[in-house]
Amino acid sequence: MKRINEYKKLFNVEKEIDLKELKTSYRNLVKEWHPDKFQETDELHAEAEMRSKQIIDGYHFLVSIAPATKAANLEEYNITLATAAIADLQHKGNVLEVTFNNGSTYEYFGVNKALFTKLLQADRQFRFAKRNIFTSFLYRKSKKDMEMQPA
Structure with a gap:
């Protein structure tokens, strides 16, 4: 449950997961944390890569437990x-x-x-x-x- 709450917090999901809102939030987060934007230092680039992977994993996880996905x-x-x-x-x-x-x-x-x-x-x-x-x-x-x- 901790993982679910962390991902919901990351994507700013309050209650039920709406796939359309989740997709919009996902795209915005990916743009914000894309590793290519952080080329100044290896440290920033590594953090951006880690955050990017977390965002991708979180998105796929939340999509898999969304009511629309479960219904389908x-x-x-x-x-x-x-x-x-x-x-x-x-x-x-x-x-x-x-x-x-x-x-x-x-x-x-x-x-x-x-x-x-x-x-x-x-x-x-x-x-x-x-x-x-x-x-x-x-x-x-x-x-x-x-x-x-x-x-």
Whole structure:
């Protein structure tokens, strides 16, 4: 959740993410922090490169959790939940990464260690996850999953 709040603050997003406003803010930030504008010193250039990468990562992240993006991908998500089983689980911080046996991977934000432990100990992990995680937490299709898909 910290990452989400940092990116929302960076792009000046108050509540719900509007893709059109986000795109405008993204373009303005990229123009402001483009490394080519900071050629005076290596220090400034390095900072601009770092900020530029952060802006690009933040933009793609916020687009992936935007309500419009989730709505566009809802059918695919529901098909995955209806037809696929859990192939792998990874938990880091408060992010649960679930890889399904159909190859898709989703990240669920705000899943604490206690809930993850309950998931691991559940007799039926998929049923537990469907009831307690898949419909309750903010999610996005994993960047790792998107990189694996053909263009």
